[in-house]
Amino acid sequence: MGDQIEKDALFNGFAEVAKAMANGRRAELIDVLAQGERHVEDLASEIDQSVANTSHHLRVLAGAGLVATRREGTRIYYRLASGDVERLWATVRTVAQDHLDHIDELAADYLGNRDTLKEISRDELARRLDDGGLIVIDVRPEAEYAAGHIAGARSIPIRDLASSVRNLPPDVEIVAYCRGTYCVFADDAVRLLNGRRRRARRLQEGFPEWRSGRLPVTIGTHP
Amino acid sequence: MGDQIEKDALFNGFAEVAKAMANGRRAELIDVLAQGERHVEDLASEIDQSVANTSHHLRVLAGAGLVATRREGTRIYYRLASGDVERLWATVRTVAQDHLDHIDELAADYLGNRDTLKEISRDELARRLDDGGLIVIDVRPEAEYAAGHIAGARSIPIRDLASSVRNLPPDVEIVAYCRGTYCVFADDAVRLLNGRRRRARRLQEGFPEWRSGRLPVTIGTHP
């Protein structure tokens, strides 16, 4: 017991988990899967990769135990293996944000300037949900809305928002949310709505944080 | 804003953090550094690698912002950059333990059979520290004891334990602790003590968990 080779093997085992996340495309997959389960073809188009490559990366994630699968006919649905994996991904983002010098710059390049965007915190939204006088829109792809969304939110994927603005009642404040702090959908939604002279704010966090905070969630699409 | 190339770059950034932990030797370094700061030569002998290779891995960790340094004469001391990094390492271990099929086997190979070893929880030890009637020994290397240890614990590195048993008062229960759940030092200590007909238990967690639980800690060696 306690010899060097076995110690190395054990720590290599721990490193396998990190290795599974150690690729940008796999990180994207985990970020998407944190929203809810999706099938392979869907995931491939989401991360803009070939199905074969996406499948390959998903197998790597499955090999490290980070994701699990379910078959439904010809489709295979992948999901995160547990809330621990979600927590791991959140911790990686936190450490990157706090300690990696250039992550702010990369985030700014991707997200653009957020200074002019109004925000609302999770807790404030939770309070004001009951009061009414507020419309919450989920601007993620429909599949993610179906897999779970903030109770009372309406699904308007960001691609459809421009053509759907007219259907939103005027003079009511709108809150848009998406996958999380590093997701651009809600930003784009608020910018678009502001351009149409609507009052709009962005939820600071995303759906995974809302769900893990045990705030009210609905699963499935409404009739 | 929001284009694919920039999105990929951002997620590659997040993946850098995971990549930094994605090597068994670097995982060992993080595990040792979670105990407190150490200099390079010391770390090299701890993980049984050349100084050059250890230095190389430490530069990788520093590049990802996971460790920070301090110079003291010719020595350079490395430490974890923050409690976030400690938390990240703990989360990786948790996920590996819960989701990686063969980690139990690897742990068993390294640690041996723990069935016959008595344990004590962190909370129970914290309660019984005040009562007395208990000796706590820190069986990690001296440098780790010096960097911080459980208040009231005595430093007896595992290598010195066999020759120091006679100095421990008889008929008093002994609690041994080390780096954490996957550290073998306390196991070996309890086995050795049991062999000498002493009552001994192993602290379930290690020093990092004790410290992050805000339980009483002392820094430095005693006169």
Add this chain to the structure above:
DNA sequence: GGGGTACTCAACAGTTTCTTTGATAAGGAC
């Protein structure tokens, strides 16, 4: 059973990472 869809597997070339070796820099002792 035939044909189509959804996904995985195997092989391959290009790239990156790991460890070792030997050289170089920075600081302290004399």
Add this chain to the structure above:
DNA sequence: GTCCTTATCAAAGAAACTGTTGAGTACCCC
């Protein structure tokens, strides 16, 4: 200033990883 210790750097071969291509397998519908 010279020598010694400590740590980093540079180069190089071996090993592992990435993304693509084309073949193969599982399931469904007819």
